[in-house]
Amino acid sequence: MTELHTKLHDIYDEVARRNPGEDEFHQAVYEVLNSLGPVVDKHPDYVDRAVIRRLCEPERQIIFRVPWLDDSGDVQVNRGFRVEFNSALGPFKGGLRFHPSVYLGIIKFLGFEQIFKNSLTGLPIGGGKGGSDFDPKGRSDGEVMRFCQSFMTELYRHLGEYTDVPAGDIGVGMREIGYMFGQYKRITNRYESGVFTGKGITWGGSQVRTEATGYGTVFFVDEILRSRGQSFDGKKVVVSGSGNVAIYAIEKVSALGGTVIACSDSTGFVHDPAGIDLDLLKEIKEKRRARLAEYAEARGSSQLVANRSVWEVECDIALPCATQNEVSGTDARHLIESGCQIVAEGANMPCTPEAVKYFEDAGVTFAPGKAVNAGGVATSALEMQQNASRDSWTFSDTEARLAEIMRRIHHRCLATADEYGQPGNYVAGANIAGFIRVADAMLALGLV
Ligand code: NDP
Numbered sequence: 001m002t003e004l005h006t007k008l009h010d011i012y013d014e015v016a017r018r019n020p021g022e023d024e025f026h027q028a029v030y031e032v033l034n035s036l037g038p039v040v041d042k043h044p045d046y047v048d049r050a051v052i053r054r055l056c057e058p059e060r061q062i063i064f065r066v067p068w069l070d071d072s073g074d075v076q077v078n079r080g081f082r083v084e085f086n087s088a089l090g091p092f093k094g095g096l097r098f099h100p101s102v103y104l105g106i107i108k109f110l111g112f113e114q115i116f117k118n119s120l121t122g123l124p125i126g127g128g129k130g131g132s133d134f135d136p137k138g139r140s141d142g143e144v145m146r147f148c149q150s151f152m153t154e155l156y157r158h159l160g161e162y163t164d165v166p167a168g169d170i171g172v173g174m175r176e177i178g179y180m181f182g183q184y185k186r187i188t189n190r191y192e193s194g195v196f197t198g199k200g201i202t203w204g205g206s207q208v209r210t211e212a213t214g215y216g217t218v219f220f221v222d223e224i225l226r227s228r229g230q231s232f233d234g235k236k237v238v239v240s241g242s243g244n245v246a247i248y249a250i251e252k253v254s255a256l257g258g259t260v261i262a263c264s265d266s267t268g269f270v271h272d273p274a275g276i277d278l279d280l281l282k283e284i285k286e287k288r289r290a291r292l293a294e295y296a297e298a299r300g301s302s303q304l305v306a307n308r309s310v311w312e313v314e315c316d317i318a319l320p321c322a323t324q325n326e327v328s329g330t331d332a333r334h335l336i337e338s339g340c341q342i343v344a345e346g347a348n349m350p351c352t353p354e355a356v357k358y359f360e361d362a363g364v365t366f367a368p369g370k371a372v373n374a375g376g377v378a379t380s381a382l383e384m385q386q387n388a389s390r391d392s393w394t395f396s397d398t399e400a401r402l403a404e405i406m407r408r409i410h411h412r413c414l415a416t417a418d419e420y421g422q423p424g425n426y427v428a429g430a431n432i433a434g435f436i437r438v439a440d441a442m443l444a445l446g447l448v
Contacts, residue, residue, distance in 0.1 A: 004030070005037035007047045015056045022105030024324055028112045028349060029056055031368075035431035038420045051439045054448075058111065059092075060084040062158055063104070066132060068150040071140055079103075080151050082130035084164055085111040088441040088448070091162055092128030093118055093377060095169030095198075098176065100135040107131055109324070110169070113348055114377070116434030117370040120409050123381040127438075128164055130155070136171050148179035156184045161194030161387075167380050168198045170323065173244060174210070178203070193387035197380035201392075206383035208398040209376075214248025215399070216375015216406050217319060217346040222256060223410035224342060224365060232258035238315040239263045239276075241322030242285050242292055245346045245373065249319050250276055262313040264322065265292045268306035271313050272299065314338035321346035329354035336362040345369035356427070371413050371430040378405045 004012055015029050033052070040047050066078040081104060084092040094114040097106070107129050115127030134147050158164055168177055181196045181203070193204035201207065208215070218232075225231055235258040239246050242263045250260045259275045265285075270276070270292055280298055284290045296304040311318065311331035318340050320327050324347065327335075332355035335343065343359055344367040345351060351359070351366070359366040379402055386392050393401075413429030416436075422428040442448065 004033055007040050008033045008036060011052055022108055024109035025105045028109040032431050035428045039432055046439050051442050058083045058085045059087060064154045066151050068146045070143055078132050078134040080132045081107045082155055082158060083107050083111040083128060085127045086115045087126035088438050088445055089119055090124035090126045092164040093125040094127055094129040095167045096172045097131035097169040098134045098136050098171035100133055102131045102133045110348055113370050115438055117374045118377055119434040119437040120371055121374050121378040121405060125381050130166060145179045148176050149183045152180045152183035156187050159195050161192055165195060174200055194384050197383040204387055206386055206398060207395040208402055209379050209383055211248040212379035212402055213245045213373050213376030215252045216402055217249050217372050218252035219403050219406035220372045220410055221344045223407055232256040235316045236261050237317045238310060238313050239319045239321050240310050240326060242281060246321040249321055249346050250278055262310050264310040267291050268304045269310035270296050270302045270304055272302040311335050315340055318343045319346050320350035323347055324349045325352050327351040327355045329358060332358035336364060344372045346373050367426040368430050371409050374409055375402050375406055
């Protein structure tokens with residue numbers, strides 16, 4: 001780890017001391033503070049008025065019991081979380097994650113990242129995140145519904161279109177949003193569309209929200225390529241994961257002329273040199289909720305490779321779209337040796353600090369999740385805008401807005417990196433630009 005600016009060192013130490021055992025949260029805070037040295041030199045106010053210390057402390061953290069009945073009639077107990085991190089720019093906004101690995105440290109890292117990501121979009125949304133250690137895998141539809149209803153029976157009192165607006169994340173898609181929105185409506189007796197995003201089109205959702213994070217990721221990479229006079233044409237791309245973000249990243253890469261030759265899930269990866277068969281992948285992952293082994297079996301020409309990393313597959317562009325810390329230092333070395341030129345994070349913090357350092361040293365372009373995957377939350381903000389005006393836009397209109405937002409985020413990152421003397425550094429650009437907008441709002445709002 002590089003040494004932090006002296007004024008930021010104590011702040012980081014305090015975060016680590018006051019939030020013991022929350023490794024992912026520490027990692028996310030360190031990564032942002034590491035970029036802020038030149039900013040506090042220029043604007044000492046941000047330290048003197050404790051803006052950064054306040055940013056590292058969530059406005060509110062809610063932890064609650066979620067009891068529910070499984071199909072055998074047995075009582076199950078999970079833990080629910082909502083971390084309302086920062087509302088200087090708008091209502092708390094960020095997804096819910098249902099995965100057995102969820103604990104407070106994961107939700108806080110995601111909520112902290114969300115503050116800067118949402119700020120970067122330029123839209124009026126604050127940062128938050130939530131979820132549960134509930135594992136939807138292998139659960140029946142009825143069990144998922146009962147869990148969601150119990151989760152919302154507690155959480156509803158903390159939500160509202162002007163207060164806190166959740167969406168999906170790992171393990172939470174349109175089905176789960178439907179069950180939670182339904183329970184919210186039932187308890188409050190209000191059809192408050194703007195309280196959730198990621199809704200179905202017939203009940204207040206927005207076109208392109210399902211596709212937004214994956215498409216936005218690819219639009220961002222397309223901007224990187226364009227800035228060098230290149231395109232996706234003929235590029236070999238590896239995508240990790242095969243969930244919501246991965247599937248729509250694969251779709252847009254293909255539409256722009258690239259070929260996605262491998263993707264993965266938690267059981268392994270498939271290498272398909274002719275290009276992933278997207279219709280088959282959607283059928284297996286979205287409709288059947290099955291494992292990637294079934295893809296390999298149905299495809300015939302590819303095999304599921306277990307116990308090895310998808311990053312061993314040679315590519316020009318790598319898009320990690322699964323989960324945090326999935327790209328290790330060893331993976332980074334494989335990618336560098338195989339000639340990969342661009343790594344762009346579709347997931348949140350998928351690259352370890354060691355991997356990022358290797359990319360920087362090797363001159364591989366590295367673009368961080370808070371910029372690259374911001375298209376998801378940006379389209380959520382567009383969904384809120386449509387809900388507020390009781391309007392709905394066409395697919396092509398919404399997609400054009402998403403593409404424009406990603407173009408602006410890319411420009412903002414590069415312009416800010418230039419301004420702070422680090423040309424081409426997307427990490428510095430994203431962290432500094434995201435930070436300044438929210439920090440200035442916090443200063444303007446008084447001591448909050
Ligand atoms: P999904 O649940 O739809 O898909 C997640 C994918 O990642 C699955 O293929 C899953 O495999 C794999 N995965 C998850 N956890 C692990 C793990 N511990 N080890 C290996 N593989 C894993 O989630 P999303 O696609 O929505 O989210 C993916 C990433 O993108 C997350 O980091 C999320 O925070 C981020 N993101 C999502 C946004 C959205 O709009 N959905 C917005 C911005 C960021 P398996 O099914 O086998 O578990």
